[in-house]
Amino acid sequence: MRSKALFAIVIAALAVAVFAGHSLAGESKFRKSFRTSYEQNRFDAMGFLVKQNKDILPGEIQSLVDEAKAAASFGEKMQLLDLANTMATMHKEWHGNEKFLGEIEKLQREEIQNEEARKAEAEKWKKYENFPGNLIMKEKETELAAIGLSPVIFPHWVHRINFECKACHPALFPMKKTNSITMTPIFEGRLCGECHNGKIAFDAAESCERCHVAGRPEEAALLNPKKADIAKVMESSERLKTELNLDLLPNKALPFDKFGNIDWMLLKGAHKPIKSLKEAPADQTRDNEILFESPMPYVNNIVFRHKPHADLILCSSCHTDIYKEELGSTPPASMTQMAQGQSCGSCHGKVSFKFADCNRCHSKPVSEGPGKAMIRKK
Ligand code: HEC
Ligand code: HEC
Ligand code: HEC
Ligand code: HEC
Ligand code: HEC
Ligand code: HEC
Structure with missing residues (x-):
């Protein structure tokens, strides 16, 4: 018996703790009492409050709905709508007013649908960045869809076979995802266009779909290097004279660590990536x-x-x-x-x-x- 009472106190304390961080600025006295009872599951107290405050109830419910519509996060919206729903249900029960409940339930269904769509969208893109260094570039997705092109996959691993980090960072790109790349600089020979000009790598003006590849069958070979087209990889290395020689490796294939990532330290002895696109800079290193x-x-x-x-x-x-x-x-x-x-x-x-x-x-x-x-x- 004693442990049960203690348990109830702990639960009540937890409920208060959970809501303590919530912004309560401008909360009416009625709402505060109702919310406190709600958090403690005290239906008797909530019923009493609703019965005593028939006149102000429509305004209270409406302001919860308005705040929920304006709230930034799904969590906040649902918290406010849950409270509004409870008030509206009691308003219907005690005062026969059904106006609010239908509207609130519709809003709740819509919010849940939106949240599910948002999660599905995030899930859809996750696989593109599973392999370390693969980046999905989809800032211009809508614009691209209008002309029948997919978002872009940038696979670090394809590039690392032929280039050290220093060839691109920071001369061509910052070491962060900017979501700011467009075609004009590429066609003018900057950013990706420093190489994708038909000389160092395939020409951007001729092969849109080799970059705009997300969702196309060719994506498989980029998303998982175990499915790489090795003949194509060798062809690029030969053209760029980076001396990739898989025969020097234990399995005579790209080396993978136990997590399925390319073991770059092992590959080190089997290729000579380019350090700079310009003249060779003084090759600085430090050994300690x-x-x-x-x-x-x-x-x-x-x-x-x-x-x-x-x-x-x-x-x-x-x-x-x-x-x-x-x-x-x-x-x-x-x-x-x-x-x-x-x-x-x-x-x-x-x-x-x-x-x-x-x-x-x-x-x-x-x-x-x-x-x-x-x-x-x-
Ligand atoms: C062929 C050029 C190229 C090479 C080589 C290259 N990178 Fe990048 N890197 C990029 C591009 C492009 C981006 C994205 C830039 C943007 O969004 O504007 C990027 C982004 C990054 C990011 C940010 C990723 C994120 O998820 O936020 C890191 C970290 C990074 N590179 C590290 C490296 C390291 C370490 C190496 C060498 C092992 C390397 N890069 C080699 C082109 C390159
Ligand atoms: C430093 C030179 C360099 C830069 C900069 C560069 N690439 Fe590449 N990229 C290459 C080379 C070399 C290959 C191998 C294919 C080849 O030899 O043409 C390649 C291959 C690719 C592939 C594989 C496609 C396939 O069919 O094999 C994609 C995708 C790609 N690059 C996208 C990009 C994007 C997007 C950017 C800019 C964000 C970029 N690259 C910047 C040199 C570069
Ligand atoms: C070397 C890789 C590469 C190639 C090849 C390439 N693109 Fe892009 N493109 C990009 C990247 C990266 C973006 C930015 C994607 C994003 O963030 O949504 C982009 C964005 C775009 C955009 C939207 C932004 C803008 O500049 O208007 C259009 C349109 C576009 N590409 C058209 C093309 C067409 C058409 C071709 C072929 C003639 C092509 N691209 C070839 C890398 C490439
Ligand atoms: C890329 C290198 C790297 C990897 C991989 C790594 N760590 Fe660390 N870890 C560090 C460094 C560096 C520090 C010390 C950071 C400092 O003092 O600034 C550290 C600190 C810690 C600490 C003390 C600080 C803290 O967070 O409490 C713990 C515990 C720890 N690592 C556990 C792990 C475990 C477990 C894993 C594997 C799941 C792991 N680390 C993988 C580099 C790494
Ligand atoms: C600017 C990018 C960058 C930062 C920051 C960085 N690393 Fe690395 N690290 C790399 C790259 C690239 C490799 C090559 C292997 C790979 O890419 O998987 C590497 C390899 C390693 C290796 C294997 C080689 C060796 O020494 O045996 C270790 C261990 C390591 N890093 C530890 C660390 C620790 C610890 C830190 C933080 C104190 C750190 N790294 C910070 C990019 C970075
Ligand atoms: C991948 C990241 C990384 C790169 C690249 C790197 N450093 Fe460092 N460096 C570190 C880290 C981590 C420390 C330790 C910082 C600390 O103790 O607070 C450090 C410390 C130092 C120190 C003080 C300790 C020492 O070694 O005497 C010097 C000096 C230094 N770096 C110089 C350089 C120079 C010069 C280069 C280029 C040739 C370089 N570093 C490249 C990560 C890097």
């Missing part, structure tokens, strides 16, 4: 190791090696937007922050191997000490 100390003894320390990064990526892509160029000067990031795109998450989980591969970064047991790595003091 930095130890990120793990905050818990049972999680391995993290070793960051400058060389494999600086071979591919310009110093300016990391310094100083992501890291200051001084040991320990960048505040620590949690794995959650990294998964949201900070620190190592600027690339890992997006274009480079995913966080699921914990021990590729957490590679040094705490008991082993730093070895030759410099320790990043926090």
Whole structure:
């Protein structure tokens, strides 16, 4: 018996806690009492309030409906409409007024349909970015549909076979999804048009559908490199003299890690990607190791090696937007922050191997000490 009472108190406390964050500015006294009783499932109290306030009820219900229509998120809309529905149901029950209930139920059905459509739309595009580095470019979807073209897939992996990151970043593109690409600069030889000009790569003016490929059968070979057309990949490498030689690899095929991603570190010995489209820049690199100390003894320390990064990526892509160029000067990031795109998450989980591969970064047991790595003091 005692535990049951305690349980009820806990539930009530939780309900209050859940709604505590909700903006209540300008809430009427009636609504506040009604809402509090609603959150506590006190139907007797709600019934009493409705019976006592017949005259103001239509105004109260209407203002909930108006606020729901104006609310920004689905969650807020549904919370307001649920409350309005409860008031309107009691209004009908006690005062015989059915006007509001029908309208509210119609709104609720519409909102749920909209939300489902929005989720289905997001789901539809998700598969395009499943493989690390594949980007879907669909900002101009409506405009494209009008002329019978699909959105564009940009596959990082196809390009990485022939180009280092430094060939494109930051000279041609920032390291972020801008959703701002259009055809005019491409036809003028900028952005994608730096290469897609019939010289370095196929001509944009001639092969619309090789880029505008989402939803076409040819997309399969881009979305999953295990289905890649290897003859086509070899042909590009030969033309660009990047010396791709799959015979040097263990399976004489593109190498995949245990998560199904291309193992770029393994591929490294079997091709020579281009570093710059212009004259060769002074090829800067840096060869040292930095130890990120793990905050818990049972999680391995993290070793960051400058060389494999600086071979591919310009110093300016990391310094100083992501890291200051001084040991320990960048505040620590949690794995959650990294998964949201900070620190190592600027690339890992997006274009480079995913966080699921914990021990590729957490590679040094705490008991082993730093070895030759410099320790990043926090
Ligand atoms: C052929 C050119 C090219 C190469 C090579 C290239 N990128 Fe990109 N990258 C792009 C383009 C294009 C975008 C999208 C830009 C836009 O939306 O305007 C992009 C976007 C990105 C983004 C943002 C992705 C996101 O989901 O927000 C990251 C991170 C990135 N690149 C990292 C890299 C790294 C690391 C490498 C080397 C391993 C690399 N890129 C190689 C062209 C390239
Ligand atoms: C640094 C040069 C370069 C840049 C910049 C570049 N590409 Fe490419 N792209 C290539 C090369 C090389 C290939 C391989 C095909 C070939 O050799 O013609 C390729 C292949 C592709 C493919 C595979 C299509 C197929 O049928 O094989 C797509 C899709 C693609 N690029 C889209 C883009 C888009 C979109 C952009 C701009 C956001 C872009 N590329 C920018 C060089 C580049
Ligand atoms: C090298 C890749 C590539 C090729 C080839 C290409 N496009 Fe595009 N195109 C893009 C990208 C990237 C966008 C931006 C897509 C978005 O964000 O919705 C785009 C957008 C567009 C748009 C909408 C924006 C605007 O500029 O009006 C049109 C229209 C378009 N392309 C037509 C064409 C036609 C027609 C062809 C062939 C003659 C073609 N494209 C070939 C990459 C390409
Ligand atoms: C992939 C990202 C990345 C690239 C590319 C990169 N760095 Fe760093 N760098 C780091 C990180 C991470 C740290 C550690 C930052 C901290 O401790 O706060 C660091 C630290 C440094 C430091 C201080 C520690 C040390 O090594 O003496 C210097 C100096 C530095 N980088 C120079 C460079 C130069 C020069 C290049 C280009 C040749 C370069 N970095 C390329 C990520 C990068
Ligand atoms: C791309 C490299 C990378 C991968 C992959 C990675 N981590 Fe980390 N992790 C780090 C770095 C770097 C730090 C320290 C960050 C700092 O101090 O700024 C860290 C910190 C942590 C921390 C302490 C901070 C926190 O978030 O509580 C934990 C725990 C952790 N990692 C667990 C994991 C687990 C579990 C996985 C696999 C699911 C994983 N990490 C995969 C790079 C990585
Ligand atoms: C600017 C992009 C970028 C950032 C930031 C970045 N990486 Fe990487 N990292 C790469 C690329 C590209 C590779 C090549 C392998 C791949 O793409 O899967 C790589 C490879 C690695 C490897 C395998 C090579 C090796 O050293 O054994 C490790 C480990 C690694 N990164 C750890 C980290 C850690 C830890 C951080 C954060 C402190 C970090 N990276 C930040 C782009 C980045």
